[in-house]
Amino acid sequence: MSKAKQGSTAGGPDYGQGLAPGARLPAPYAASAVLSRGRYHTEADCTTRSPFQRDRDRILHSTAFRRLIHKTQVFVYHEGDHYRTRLTHSLEVAQIARTMSRQLRLDEDLAEALALAHDLGHPPFGHAGERALDRLMEGFGGFDHNAQSLRVVMALERKYLAFDGLNLTWESLEGLAKHNGPIVEDAHASVRKVIERLEGWQSLEPARWASGEAQAAALADDIAYVSHDIDDGLRAGLLTLDDLEGVALAGGIVAGLPGDRLSGDRSRLTYEVTRRMITVLIQDVVQESRRRLAALAPDTPADIRAAGAAVVSFSPAMEADLRSLKEFLMRRVYRSRRVMDVMDEAQAVVARLFGLYLSDASALPEAWRAAQAGLSDRRRARLVADFVAGMTDRYALAEHGRLFDGTPDLR
Structure with a gap:
């Protein structure tokens, strides 16, 4: 695959902002869709959307984004219809990020894309599922949902004929990688590991702060x-x-x-x-x-x-x-x-599923079973973690019911 820079130049497409009367143009310090640093895989410009609008749309149409509707924020989805899920949380983050970006004259499209994508890597049952996977992956590189969000957009989404992942712009990848600030070696080792594959293309400049849009999305x-x-x-x-x-x-x-x-x-x-x-x-x-x-x-x-x-x-x-x-x-x-009683049982569900998939590949769906053949123990564990992290709460419970006798109610 080509790794040539795709970004437009000042003489490239003029992506109209569709500004309402009285609205202000982005400031000179705002991220520029016209001067984007491009995509890992070369693609032609879209005639109707800026690169950042295109990133946002790819995130919205991704499988990982749809799954957020049945992933826990604090309360498991079936505890009540009106509690937040990872999906409703992400939509609320996007609205707030757009509001602040408009007030600060930043690029609203990039801020929205980063807000919508920031939780794509969350496993089922919220932070309880993350804690369980991190313990289970202790000998295989650990698990971090921010690093997993990057893995989703860089490799795990498989929709396009020409490449794996969503092939987002450099600016979107940078913002996701630096959701918690500059990438410090000890604190963000898992994120650093994921972005190493980009070094041969262009660095995400891990020691620097991210764009204003990324900072707005994080807040x-x-x-x-x-x-x-x-x-x-x-x-x-x-x-x-x-x-x-x-x-x-x-x-x-x-x-x-x-x-x-x-x-x-x-x-x-x-x-x-x-x-x-x-x-x-x-x-x-x-x-x-x-x-x-x-x-x-x-x-x-x-x-x-x-x-x-x-x-x-x-x-x-x-x-x-x-x-x-x-x-x-x-x-x-x-x-x-x-909350803790439910989350303790949820962690046990994740641990049982991970352990069985790792010890018995026949428990995995056919495509995942075929993918793990011939892998090292470390890479097999990562593949199983990818599979479990992609589950919704209800799919994890259904799988537990299929593979084990009895499934907790989680109420």
């Missing part, structure tokens, strides 16, 4: 999950509005609710807390980022990457409040007995 992830985990916790009865009164950030919002909240519509009050929290967090990011942009005065996207620190950011005071709020959620929601 949108924080805003979305903190806000909607409070919403889900209230709806599940794990939290009350009174519980939130003394908590950083949330307490001030609860105190500002109108009227007597004890006699008010609980569902509307819950939504009001979430809505106001998202607004406050977005406003903080926009104000702090504008301050940092004014101080840096970047002229190009490269100036954002070379800044040496995040340019799109929460204010220091908001970062401190968010840390306190996340610690509260860890105690009261993520490590609540109700």
